[in-house]
Amino acid sequence: MRVQEKTINALVVVGLMALPLIAFVNDEPFTITLATRAVILAIAAVGLNVILGIGGLVSFGHALFFGIGGYSMGILAHHAQTYTALDLGFLTTDGTKLMPVIWLVAMAVSAIVAYVIGLLILRTSGVYFIMITLAFAQMFYYFSISWAKYGGEDGLSIYVRNDFPGLNTLIPIQFYAICFIILCIVLFLYARLQASPYGLALNANRQTETRVETVGLNSMKLKLVAFVISGAITGLAGALFADLNRFVSPTMFSWQLSGELIVLIIIGGVGRLMGPVIGACVFITLEHFLGGLTDFWHIFLGLILLCIVLFARGGVVGVLTGKEGAHV
Amino acid sequence: MSESILATHNLMKKFGAVTATDDVSIDVRSGEIHAVIGPNGAGKSTLIKQICGALRPDAGHVELMGRNLSDHSTAARAQAGLGRTFQISELAMEDSVLENAVLGAIGAVSGPWKFWKSALKTKELTDRADQALARVGLLQERDSRVANLSHGQRRQLEVAVSLTLSPKVFLMDEPMAGLGVEGSKIMTGFLDGLRDEAPILLVEHDMDAVFALADRISVLVYGKIIASGNADDIRSSKAVREAYLGDAK
Numbered sequence: 103m104r105v106q107e108k109t110i111n112a113l114v115v116v117g118l119m120a121l122p123l124i125a126f127v128n129d130e131p132f133t134i135t136l137a138t139r140a141v142i143l144a145i146a147a148v149g150l151n152v153i154l155g156i157g158g159l160v161s162f163g164h165a166l167f168f169g170i171g172g173y174s175m176g177i178l179a180h181h182a183q184t185y186t187a188l189d190l191g192f193l194t195t196d197g198t199k200l201m202p203v204i205w206l207v208a209m210a211v212s213a214i215v216a217y218v219i220g221l222l223i224l225r226t227s228g229v230y231f232i233m234i235t236l237a238f239a240q241m242f243y244y245f246s247i248s249w250a251k252y253g254g255e256d257g258l259s260i261y262v263r264n265d266f267p268g269l270n271t272l273i274p275i276q277f278y279a280i281c282f283i284i285l286c287i288v289l290f291l292y293a294r295l296q297a298s299p300y301g302l303a304l305n306a307n308r309q310t311e312t313r314v315e316t317v318g319l320n321s322m323k324l325k326l327v328a329f330v331i332s333g334a335i336t337g338l339a340g341a342l343f344a345d346l347n348r349f350v351s352p353t354m355f356s357w358q359l360s361g362e363l364i365v366l367i368i369i370g371g372v373g374r375l376m377g378p379v380i381g382a383c384v385f386i387t388l389e390h391f392l393g394g395l396t397d398f399w400h401i402f403l404g405l406i407l408l409c410i411v412l413f414a415r416g417g418v419v420g421v422l423t424g425k426e427g428a429h430v
Numbered sequence: 431m432s433e434s435i436l437a438t439h440n441l442m443k444k445f446g447a448v449t450a451t452d453d454v455s456i457d458v459r460s461g462e463i464h465a466v467i468g469p470n471g472a473g474k475s476t477l478i479k480q481i482c483g484a485l486r487p488d489a490g491h492v493e494l495m496g497r498n499l500s501d502h503s504t505a506a507r508a509q510a511g512l513g514r515t516f517q518i519s520e521l522a523m524e525d526s527v528l529e530n531a532v533l534g535a536i537g538a539v540s541g542p543w544k545f546w547k548s549a550l551k552t553k554e555l556t557d558r559a560d561q562a563l564a565r566v567g568l569l570q571e572r573d574s575r576v577a578n579l580s581h582g583q584r585r586q587l588e589v590a591v592s593l594t595l596s597p598k599v600f601l602m603d604e605p606m607a608g609l610g611v612e613g614s615k616i617m618t619g620f621l622d623g624l625r626d627e628a629p630i631l632l633v634e635h636d637m638d639a640v641f642a643l644a645d646r647i648s649v650l651v652y653g654k655i656i657a658s659g660n661a662d663d664i665r666s667s668k669a670v671r672e673a674y675l676g677d678a679k
Contacts, residue, residue, distance in 0.1 A: 309522040
């Protein structure tokens with residue numbers, strides 16, 4: 103059976119609206135929290151999909167931005183919560199508990215870090231690019247472990263979830279709504295970007311940099327902008343993730359998380375609009391149900407991944423639409 | 431005669447002990463096709479790469495309309511007006527024919543920093559792409575994936591992408607490569623008309639095409655230009671016969 107990609111996309115959105123509502127009616131807050139986790143991971147993976155899916159660069163260090171988003175939230179909220187001043191050198195603030203401000207900071211810091219790192223690492227490609235992104239993420243990981251001021255290895259607890267004007271964010275369904283709407287906005291922007299002249303050029307750049315240079319476009323700049331956009335989106339997801347758990351720790355920088363984000367995209371379908379979202383839903387579902395059966399559920403995840411890589415390069419979306427290759 | 435559009439001045443390139451380009455000075459004037467021929471390994475591709483910026487010469491420089499291009503990257507040279515086609519097609523294979531042509535139009539017209547409006551719904555871009563596709567006779571394939579095109583059609587698309595750039599000069603690296611007799615004929619006819627739009631520096635193995643098209647021919651052997659002139663000069667040159675045509679006949 104072949105399904106139109108548009109149909110799949112619509113079904114996913116409807117499903118993500120319906121499931122938490124049903125859980126809400128049946129008073130199952132845990133299901134809503136699971137769905138929130140899936141949505142936030144999906145946002146992070148949509149971010150990664152910009153550089154990996156369209157740009158063709160396998161970043162094995164995107165936990166770096168996830169962690170930066172998390173610590174942006176953690177540090178701002180920590181100071182606001184403890185009424186201590188945050189001295190940035192050029193500016194002293196009291197921190198903030200306001201989500202929109204935290205999101206902007208998380209995205210801005212991620213974007214700046216992506217820009218600086220991007221200038222260095224985008225000169226490499228292939229396996230070197232994979233390794234150097236991993237190396238940078240590990241640097242931040244070990245830095246956060248030794249950053250005693252903000253909890254070091256133990257991380258930082260934020261006792262009350264941050265505020266969003268007009269909502270009570272501690273009610274699971276309300277926090278879910280925030281995350282879901284952000285996911286929709288990010289997906290909308292991703293779709294626009296993919297179809298735009300920039301997206302077309304970046305997509306061509308993945309296939310042949312020589313061609314892109316020959317029509318007078320700067321391949322390096324195309325990739326750098328993609329890396330910055332990608333980092334900012336994943337950073338935003340990190341801030342939301344920290345708010346979901348009300349906790350930030352070095353594991354947000356861990357290479358396992360970088361790997362998971364890649365896995366989400368591969369499960370769902372590389373470069374597809376809804377690939378990361380479907381991947382995140384499948385991943386969370388497996389983690390919950392298989393994880394309930396056995397501690398070794400990663401073995402099954404591995405098997406699924408193996409089957410996808412061997413028999414269905416287009417991931418779930420590829421299988422359903424009958425377009426087997428990645429991207430095609 | 432007419433003004434020189436593209437010129438190389440004393441280009442030198444060595445790879446270890448091998449001199450791939452040895453003091454090459456050639457120029458392309460408006461309205462002409464200047465062919466560069468030479469046996470395999472003569473340094474034709476190396477020469478093209480230095481002109482378009484993929485390789486940096488050890489000495490000498492390239493000028494486009496009097497402007498020194500030494501500090502220009504490949505992309506900047508394309509912006510300045512070099513329209514290159516490749517010996518082995520360099521196309522986005524997963525994309526459609528139209529998308530490949532639109533990529534050229536993006537380079538020529540809008541630049542890539544447009545994030546909002548759909549590229550394939552931007553009339554300015556698609557019109558330019560369609561025009562180029564129509565000229566090489568690929569319009570009916572506009573929605574086909576490049577991976578599904580025949581070899582000949584890919585050659586046509588190569589040329590179409592360079593047309594979208596409206597370059598000041600074309601740099602064509604074996605546009606006939608792998609085309610059948612019929613395909614070569616069509617391409618020859620097309621290039622014949624193209625020279626009025628912008629001159630062509632043509633590197634080509636197909637001697638029939640070269641002698642039919644070229645206003646001037648330069649013969650490259652071991653990185654050196656050993657003869658330069660019109661078709662008759664080249665045919666009657668003793669040095670060329672010995673170095674090149676001798677074993678072809």
